[in-house]
Structure formats: C-alpha cells, structure tokens
Amino acid sequence: QKEVEQNSGPLSVPEGAIASLNCTYSDRGSQSFFWYRQYSGKSPELIMSIYSNGDKEDGRFTAQLNKASQYVSLLIRDSQPSDSATYLCAVSWSGTASKLTFGTGTRLQVTL
Amino acid sequence: GAVVSQHPSRVICKSGTSVKIECRSLDFQATTMFWYRQFPKQSLMLMATSNEGSKATYEQGVEKDKFLINHASLTLSTLTVTSAHPEDSSFYICSAMDGNSPLHFGNGTRLTVT
Numbered sequence: 001q002k003e004v005e006q007n008s009g010p011l012s013v014p015e016g017a018i019a020s021l022n023c024t025y026s027d028r029g030s031q032s033f034f035w036y037r038q039y040s041g042k043s044p045e046l047i048m049s050i051y052s053n054g055d056k057e058d059g060r061f062t063a064q065l066n067k068a069s070q071y072v073s074l075l076i077r078d079s080q081p082s083d084s085a086t087y088l089c090a091v092s093w094s095g096t097a098s099k100l101t102f103g104t105g106t107r108l109q110v111t112l
Numbered sequence: 113g114a115v116v117s118q119h120p121s122r123v124i125c126k127s128g129t130s131v132k133i134e135c136r137s138l139d140f141q142a143t144t145m146f147w148y149r150q151f152p153k154q155s156l157m158l159m160a161t162s163n164e165g166s167k168a169t170y171e172q173g174v175e176k177d178k179f180l181i182n183h184a185s186l187t188l189s190t191l192t193v194t195s196a197h198p199e200d201s202s203f204y205i206c207s208a209m210d211g212n213s214p215l216h217f218g219n220g221t222r223l224t225v226t
Binding site for chain 2: 044100101102103104
C-alpha cells in the first residue's frame with residue numbers, strides 16, 4: 001500500500017524562526033509532490049509543488065525533494081503566527097496531480 | 113486562478129435521510145473531479161474519482177451504492193450520501209484539476225448526521 005508519513009506534531013517554533021516540516025513516502029515511483037496548508041475547519045490550500053530533485057523556492061517557502069531517500073520537506077522562513085496550521089504532504093504516483101495520497105499532516109504552532 | 117465552489121458548507125440531517133453535495137468548477141472545465149473525506153484529526157482520504165459522462169471510480173472500501181456520484185457536465189459533480197448514518201458525519205471535500213495544474217479544493221462540506 002502506498003503511504004505518506006508525517007510527524008503529527010505539534011511543531012512549535014518562535015516567530016521569525018525557520019520551521020522545517022518533513023515527509024516520507026513509500027513508493028519510489030512517485031512523481032509529483034505537494035504541500036498543502038489547512039487551517040482548522042477549512043479545506044487545504046496549495047503552498048508548493050515540486051517534481052524534480054533539489055530545492056524550489058517561493059517567497060518564504062522552500063520545498064526540498066530527495067527521491068533517492070524518498071523524502072520531501074518544506075521550510076518556512078521568518079515564520080509568522082498566521083503560518084500556524086496543519087501542513088499536509090501529498091504525493092501523486094502519476095505525472096500529474098490527478099490522484100493524491102495525503103499524509104496525516106503536521107500541526108505547526110508559531111509562538112509570539 | 114482556478115476556483116472550485118462547493119455547496120452547502122454545512123448540513124445537518126437526520127439518520128436515514130439523503131444529502132446532496134455539489135461541486136462546481138467556476139472558471140474552467142473539469143473532466144475529472146475528486147471527492148475526499150476527512151474525519152477529525154485525520155488526513156484526507158480519497159473516496160472516488162468523478163469522470164464527466166461516465167461512471168465514477170471508487171476507492172477500495174467505499175460503498176458506491178451509498179455514495180452516489182454524478183458528473184453530468186464539465187463544471188458540476190455531485191455527491192449524494194444516501195441513508196446517512198451518524199458514522200457518515202465528516203468533512204467532505206471536492207477537488208478538480210485545471211489541465212495539468214495541481215488540484216484545487218472546494219471549501220468543503222461539514223456533514224452532521226443526528
């Protein structure tokens with residue numbers, strides 16, 4: 001069974017610090033990787049997508065992918081209280097984002 | 113960007129009744145939409161893939177006769193929870209693809225069965 005694993009947290013970081021969120025996946029054939037942010041009671045919103053090994057930066061967010069280690073991470077620089085949410089890692093076993101398998105999410109708390 | 117609208121946002125129904133949830137792609141055509149379910153403190157679980165003009169594809173363990181999916185047009189998919197029971201209480205979320213872009217999610221429907 002294809003699995004996506006995340007530490008449930010909570011991960012607590014002070015305001016202004018770097019938050020590091022990690023995700024591992026079971027299937028080496030995975031091709032597309034996504035990070036979603038979900039506030040309590042709301043639906044997920046896309047933060048980052050990454051398809052090839054290495055780093056991808058978008059503003060304060062950096063996604064890192066290592067297919068050999070089956071590992072994808074999300075770094076949030078200059079963390080803000082508004083970043084407090086659950087971050088979901090999602091993986092697709094196709095070349096598109098058609099069918100996603102989600103991890104259980106990591107709850108991030110940014111403290112003042 | 114692509115927008116997916118879901119309605120209603122909340123619904124409370126009595127056990128044994130049916131509830132219909134609508135999912136619309138507002139500014140793009142979606143030949144494929146996806147229905148997820150999320151129980152409290154758990155992740156999203158894919159229930160089924162809705163294909164315009166053909167039968168939905170259900171994930172293992174999801175009862176197709178209980179969760180009826182209709183995708184009659186390129187902008188609308190509906191999920192009907194038939195004979196709802198309290199254990200069906202959950203957060204139901206639809207999503208759609210705009211071409212090959214990443215999935216966009218609707219705002220979700222909080223279903224409470226009493």
